[in-house]
Amino acid sequence: MYILELENVSKRFGDYQALQSMNLGIPPGVIFALLGPNGAGKTTLLRIITHIIAADSGRVLFEGKENVENRIRKIGYMPEERGLYKKMKVGEQLRYLTALKLGNAAEAKKKVIGWLKRLNIEDWYNKPVSELSKGMSQKVQFIATVAHDPQLIILDEPFSGLDPINSQLIEDEIIALRDGGASILFSTHRMEQVEGLCEEIALVNKGRLILNGRTKEIKNRYKKNYFRIGIEGALPVIEETPFLHLEKQSGNELLYRLYGDHTPNELLRHLLDKGVELHSFNEVLPTINEIFIEQVSTRNDE
Amino acid sequence: MIIKREYLSRVRTRTFILTTLLAPLGLLLLLSFQFIVLIFSGEDWKILVKDESSYFNTVNVSGTLISKLQDEKQLNSTIFFKATDESYDSLKSSYKEKGYDGILYIPAFEIKDSRHLKFELYSENFLGVNKLSALREKLRIILRETRIKEAGLPDELIASLDKIDLEIKEIGANKNIAKGSSDIAYGIGFAMGFLMYLVIIIYGTSVMKGVSEEKSNRIVEVILSSVKPFQLMLGKIIGIGLVGLTQFIIWIMLSAGTYFVFMLVLANFADLSALQSSLPQQANMDTQMMQAQQMAEVIRNFPIKWLLLIFLFYFLGGYMLYASLFAAVGALVGEENDSQALVFPVTLPIIISFFMLFALFENPSGQMATWASILPFSSPINMPARLAFGFDQVPIWQLILSIALLILGFIFTTWIAAKIYRVGILIYGKKISLKEVGKWLFYTH
Numbered sequence: 001m002y003i004l005e006l007e008n009v010s011k012r013f014g015d016y017q018a019l020q021s022m023n024l025g026i027p028p029g030v031i032f033a034l035l036g037p038n039g040a041g042k043t044t045l046l047r048i049i050t051h052i053i054a055a056d057s058g059r060v061l062f063e064g065k066e067n068v069e070n071r072i073r074k075i076g077y078m079p080e081e082r083g084l085y086k087k088m089k090v091g092e093q094l095r096y097l098t099a100l101k102l103g104n105a106a107e108a109k110k111k112v113i114g115w116l117k118r119l120n121i122e123d124w125y126n127k128p129v130s131e132l133s134k135g136m137s138q139k140v141q142f143i144a145t146v147a148h149d150p151q152l153i154i155l156d157e158p159f160s161g162l163d164p165i166n167s168q169l170i171e172d173e174i175i176a177l178r179d180g181g182a183s184i185l186f187s188t189h190r191m192e193q194v195e196g197l198c199e200e201i202a203l204v205n206k207g208r209l210i211l212n213g214r215t216k217e218i219k220n221r222y223k224k225n226y227f228r229i230g231i232e233g234a235l236p237v238i239e240e241t242p243f244l245h246l247e248k249q250s251g252n253e254l255l256y257r258l259y260g261d262h263t264p265n266e267l268l269r270h271l272l273d274k275g276v277e278l279h280s281f282n283e284v285l286p287t288i289n290e291i292f293i294e295q296v297s298t299r300n301d302e
Numbered sequence: 303m304i305i306k307r308e309y310l311s312r313v314r315t316r317t318f319i320l321t322t323l324l325a326p327l328g329l330l331l332l333l334s335f336q337f338i339v340l341i342f343s344g345e346d347w348k349i350l351v352k353d354e355s356s357y358f359n360t361v362n363v364s365g366t367l368i369s370k371l372q373d374e375k376q377l378n379s380t381i382f383f384k385a386t387d388e389s390y391d392s393l394k395s396s397y398k399e400k401g402y403d404g405i406l407y408i409p410a411f412e413i414k415d416s417r418h419l420k421f422e423l424y425s426e427n428f429l430g431v432n433k434l435s436a437l438r439e440k441l442r443i444i445l446r447e448t449r450i451k452e453a454g455l456p457d458e459l460i461a462s463l464d465k466i467d468l469e470i471k472e473i474g475a476n477k478n479i480a481k482g483s484s485d486i487a488y489g490i491g492f493a494m495g496f497l498m499y500l501v502i503i504i505y506g507t508s509v510m511k512g513v514s515e516e517k518s519n520r521i522v523e524v525i526l527s528s529v530k531p532f533q534l535m536l537g538k539i540i541g542i543g544l545v546g547l548t549q550f551i552i553w554i555m556l557s558a559g560t561y562f563v564f565m566l567v568l569a570n571f572a573d574l575s576a577l578q579s580s581l582p583q584q585a586n587m588d589t590q591m592m593q594a595q596q597m598a599e600v601i602r603n604f605p606i607k608w609l610l611l612i613f614l615f616y617f618l619g620g621y622m623l624y625a626s627l628f629a630a631v632g633a634l635v636g637e638e639n640d641s642q643a644l645v646f647p648v649t650l651p652i653i654i655s656f657f658m659l660f661a662l663f664e665n666p667s668g669q670m671a672t673w674a675s676i677l678p679f680s681s682p683i684n685m686p687a688r689l690a691f692g693f694d695q696v697p698i699w700q701l702i703l704s705i706a707l708l709i710l711g712f713i714f715t716t717w718i719a720a721k722i723y724r725v726g727i728l729i730y731g732k733k734i735s736l737k738e739v740g741k742w743l744f745y746t747h
Contacts, residue, residue, distance in 0.1 A: 047523075047728075050526075050527040051527065052523060052526040052527055052728070053728070072527070072528060075527065077523070077524065077527040078524070079520060079523035079524060081520035081523070082520060083518075083519035083520030083521040083522075083523075083524070084519065084521055085515075085516075085519070085521060086519065097524060097525070097528075100525060100528040100529060101528050144524060145524075
C-alpha cells in the first residue's frame with residue numbers, strides 16, 4: 001500500500017509538455033528523492049501532488065483514495081523559493097499557516113507552540129520575520145511545513161542555497177520525521193548530495209520517469225563490476241585475462257573491471273598469485289549521477 | 303477563508319489604526335487651523351484718514367461718509383477710521399505716536415470726471431490682500447453713491463439702491479423629497495464621488511500590493527497548497543474590503559463627532575463675539591445665523607440614510623469590481639517596478655469616471671450623466687453623486703439597471719481576474735505579455 005500514488009499524470013503548459021504520463025508510488029515511512037536536472041518537471045510534479053495546480057489527465061491517490069481534502073490536510077509542503085510574510089510575527093504566521101491546513105485555530109496554536117518548544121525557539125514567538133536570519137527563518141519555514149503533523153512531507157529543493165550547517169540540520173530533521181512515521185518526498189538536482197540519505201529514488205528527465213526504485217537495488221542493477229585496489233610497492237606486470245581489464249592506474253590505486261560471471265574473489269586470487277601486496281579492496285558502485293547520465297544518453301540514442 | 307479575512311484585517315492593524323485615527327485628526331487639525339487663522343490673522347487696524355478731496359467728510363444720507371467706512375468688519379478683524387486735518391507729511395511721522403496703524407491719504411480730485419483714482423495707504427505693515435480689496439470696494443461704493451448724488455438723484459432713491467436682496471429658490475417638481483439646494487447637492491455629490499474615487503484607488507492598490515507581496519516572497523505557494531487560488535484571492539479582496547468598511551464607519555463616526563464638537567466651539571465663539579459687538583454687527587450675525595439654519599434645514603431634509611446605503615452599496619460593488627482587477631495585476635507583476643504599465647489600464651477607467659463626475663455636475667440628468675451612472679465601470683463614482691441631486695432625478699429603472707449591471711460587472715471581473723490570477727501567481731521571472739494573459743482566459747482548469 002502506497003501513501004501516495006500517481007497514475008498516468010500528464011501536464012502541458014501551452015506547447016510545452018511538462019509531464020508525460022507519470023506513474024509513481026511512494027510507500028509510507030521512507031525518504032524518497034525525486035531526481036532530475038533543472039527543467040525536468042520536478043516542481044510541476046510536486047505542485048500537482050500538493051494540489052497547487054491541476055493535472056491535465058491522470059489520477060493522484062492519497063492513501064488509496066482521490067479525496068482532495070484529506071490529501072491537502074495530510075501533506076506538508078515547502079517550496080523551493082521560501083517565503084514568509086515579512087511583517088508578521090513568527091507565532092502569528094505559523095498559526096495562520098497551520099490553521100489554514102487544519103481549519104481549526106485553537107488546535108493550530110497548540111501545535112505551533114509545541115513545535116517552537118521542541119526546537120527551543122519559543123522566544124521567537126513575537127519576533128517579526130524580517131528580524132530573523134536566514135537560518136532562523138529556515139527553521140520557521142520548516143515548522144510551517146510540518147506543524148500540522150502531515151503524513152507526507154514534500155520539500156522542493158530543500159538543500160539549495162544552504163550552507164553545510166543548515167544542510168545538515170535539514171537532513172537530520174528529515175531523518176527524524178521519517179523515524180516519526182511520515183514519508184518524505186523531496187526533489188533535488190544535486191544528485192550526489194543525497195545518495196546517502198534517500199532510500200528510494202525516482203529519476204525524472206524531460207517530464208518522463210526514467211527510473212524508480214530502492215536506491216541500493218538500483219545501484220546494484222546498474223553496477224559495472226568495478227573494483228578499486230590499493231597496493232604497496234611496485235606493480236608487477238600482470239597480463240590481461242579475458243575476464244579482467246585494468247581501466248585506470250594512478251599511483252598506488254588500480255581500477256579493474258570484471259567481466260562475465262567472475263567473482264571478486266577470483267580477481268583477488270589472480271592478483272595475489274602475481275605477488276601484489278594488497279592494501280585495500282573496494283567495489284565501486286556507480287553514483288546516481290552516473291546512472292542518470294547513462295540512462296539519459298542511452299535513451300536519447302534510441 | 304474566513305480566518306484569512308479576519309487575519310488580513312488584523313495584519314494591517316498598525317497602519318490601519320494610524321490611518322483611521324490620523325485622517326480625521328488631520329482633518330480636524332486642518333479645520334481648526336483654518337479657524338485659528340481666522341481668529342488670529344485679523345488684528346484690528348486703526349487708520350487715520352487724511353481727506354483732501356473733502357468728499358468723505360461731507361454729510362451724506364447716512365451721516366458722514368467716513369462714518370460709513372467706520373468699523374469695517376472683515377474676517378474677524380475690524381478697521382477703524384478717523385478723519386484728521388493734519389498735513390499728510392506731519393502725519394507720516396506722528397501717526398504711530400497717536401496710536402494708529404496707518405494713514406489713508408485721499409488726494410483732491412473731481413468726482414464727476416475722474417476715471418482713475420489713486421489713494422495712498424501709508425503704513426509700516428501690510429494690510430493684506432483681503433482687507434485691502436474690501437477697503438477698495440467700500441471706497442468705490444461710496445464714490446459711486448456720491449457720484450449718483452451729484453447727478454441729482456434724490457436721497458431716498460440712492461438709499462433704496464442698496465436695499466435689494468435677491469434669492470433664487472429652486473422648487474422640486476416631485477413632492478416626495480424636498481429638493482436640496484443645488485449647492486449642497488453639489489457639495490455632497492462631489493464629496494461622495496471623490497471619496498469613492500480615493501477609496502477604490504487606495505484599497506485597490508492595497509489589494510494589488512498584498513497579492514504581489516505574496517507572490518514575490520513566494521509564500522503564495524505554501525498557502526496554495528492549503529487553499530484554492532480563488533479562495534485566496536477572494537479572501538484577500540473581502541478582507542481588505544472589510545478593513546475599508548470598518549475604516550469608513552469609524553471615519554463617519556469620528557467626523558460626525560468632530561463636526562459636532564467643532565460646531566459647538568463655533569457656537570460658543572459666536573455667542574461671545576456677539577456679546578462684545580455692537581448692534582449693526584448683531585444684525586449681520588443674525589443673517590449669518592439664518593443662513594446657517596437654512597443650510598442645516600436643507601441638510602436635514604436630505605435623505606441621508608438612503609444615500610448612505612446607496613453609497614455603501616456602490617462602494618462595495620465598485621471596490622469588488624476594481625479590486626479583483628487589481629488582484630489580477632498584482633498576480634502578474636510580482637516585482638513592484640514593472641507594475642506601472644499594467645496598473646494603468648485598470649486605473650484609467652477610474653480616472654475617466656472621476657472626470658465624468660464634472661460633466662454630471664454640469665447637467666445631472668444629461669445623457670453623459672445617465673450613461674456614466676449606469677455603466678458598471680463608472681457607476682460607483684457617478685451614481686451616488688447623481689442621487690445627491692435628489693432621488694427623483696434618477697428614474698427607478700436606471701437605478702435598478704445600474705445596480706444589476708454593477709453586480710454582473712463585478713462577477714465578471716472577478717471571474718476574469720481569477721483566471722489571470724491562478725496562472726499568473728505561479729509564474730516567476732519572465733515578463734508576461736497581454737497576449738499570453740488573453741490565452742489564459744481560455745484555460746479550462
